[in-house]
Amino acid sequence: MIATLALLIWLYLFFLHGKFWASAPELPPATPPALPDADIIIPARDEAQTIAPVIASLLAQDYAGKFRVILVDDNSTDGTAALAGVHPRLTIITGKPKAPGWSGKLWALQQGVEASTAPILLFADADITHDPRHLASLVTRLLTPRADMVSEMVRLNCTSLPERFLIPAFVYFFQMLYPFALVNDPLKSTAAAAGGTVLIRREALARIGGLEKIKSTLIDDVSLAREVKKSGPIFLGHSGLATSIRPYPQISDIWNMITRTAFTQLNHSALILAGTLIGLTLVWLVAPYEVIHGHGWRFLAGLAASALAVASYFPTLKRYNQPKLMALALPFIALFYMAATIASAVNHWRGTGAQWKSRAYGGPGA
Structure with missing residues (x-):
C-alpha cells in the first residue's frame, strides 16, 4: 500500500502538478514597448x-x-x-x-x-x-x-x-x-x-x-x-x-538559510510540520527504500517512483550545470532539508529563532 501510494504521488507530481520540474519559464532580453x-x-x-x-x-x-x-x-x-x-x-x-x-x-x-x-x-x-x-x-x-x-x-x-x-x-x-x-x-x-x-x-x-x-x-x-x-x-x-553573488561555502551556511524560514512557511504549526514530514517521507524515502528492500510489485513501484523523481530533477541540474548523477542524491538531500525544517521548529519553540544580520527571526512573537 505504501509503495503504491508513493508511486501515485509521483505520477501526480510529474504529470499533473504544473510541470514544476521544467525549470521554466525564463525571461529573454527584450526591449519594452513603452518606457515608464x-x-x-x-x-x-x-x-x-x-x-x-x-x-x-x-x-x-x-x-x-x-x-x-x-x-x-x-x-x-x-x-x-x-x-x-x-x-x-x-x-x-x-x-x-x-x-x-x-x-x-x-x-x-x-x-x-x-x-x-x-x-x-x-x-x-x-x-x-x-x-x-x-x-x-x-x-x-x-x-x-x-x-x-x-x-x-x-x-x-x-x-x-x-x-x-x-x-x-x-x-x-x-x-x-x-x-x-x-x-x-x-x-x-x-x-x-x-x-x-x-x-x-x-x-x-x-x-x-x-x-x-x-x-x-x-x-x-x-x-x-x-x-x-x-x-x-x-x-x-x-x-x-x-x-x-552571496556565497554559501559551508553546509552550516545553507542550514542557517533554511532554518530561518522553514517553520514560518508551515505557519508555526506542529500539526502541519508532522504532516509535512510524513509527506516528505512518502515522496523521497519510500521509493528508494522499496528499490533496495522491496520485492515484486513493491520493487517495481519504488523503481518507477524513483525514476520519475530522478527525471524531474534533470532540468534544474542542467540549469546549474551539474551532472545528472547528482539526482541520485535527492533522498539524502531531502533528509538534510527535513532535518533543517525540524531544527527550525525547535528554534521557534525554544524562543531563539534564527539569526540574520544580527537580528533574531522565527521565535515566538518575532
Missing part, C-alpha cells in the same frame, strides 16, 4: 562584500527610460553605504531604527518606497548583480502581457561543494512548492515570488494597502505575491540575467 520611469530600491544591512558590484550593475542598466537606484542603508556597521559609491542616479538613504511590528527588510523597503516617485518599482537584494539588459526585460514582461508584478528566481551561487549539492535542490523544492505555471495562471490561486527581484506597479502596491499590509511577515516575497494576485495577474520565472 522606474525606481530600483535596494535594502542593505552589512553588505560590504557585495554592494559595490551590485550597485555598479544596476547603474549600468541599458534602459532608455528614466531610472534611479535608491539604496536604503539599514543601520549597517561595515561601511556599506560608503562602498556603494557616488553617482547622479544613486540616492543613499540612512535607514531609521526599525519600527515596531515590521520585519527589517520590509522596513527598509518601506523607506525606499516613501522616497520614490516612479510608477514602477524594482525591489532587488543587495547580493544580486544584473546584466545591463535586465531592467528592460522585466519592464517588457510587466507591460506585455500586462501584469501587476514580475518576479524572478535569480541564478544562485553554485561553486562550492555544499552549494553544488544543496543549492539546485533549494530551487527545485521551491518550484515543487510553487509551480511557476500555476503561479502565472490568473485562474489559479497559487501565488509566489522570489524576493531577490520583484518588479511591481506602484498602483498595485497601493491597492493592497502598501508594504504595511505584510509588514511583519518573514517570507515577504510570497506574502506580497498572494496579496497582489488577489486583484491582478503576476508572473514568476527564472532569470538568465541576474545572479546572486
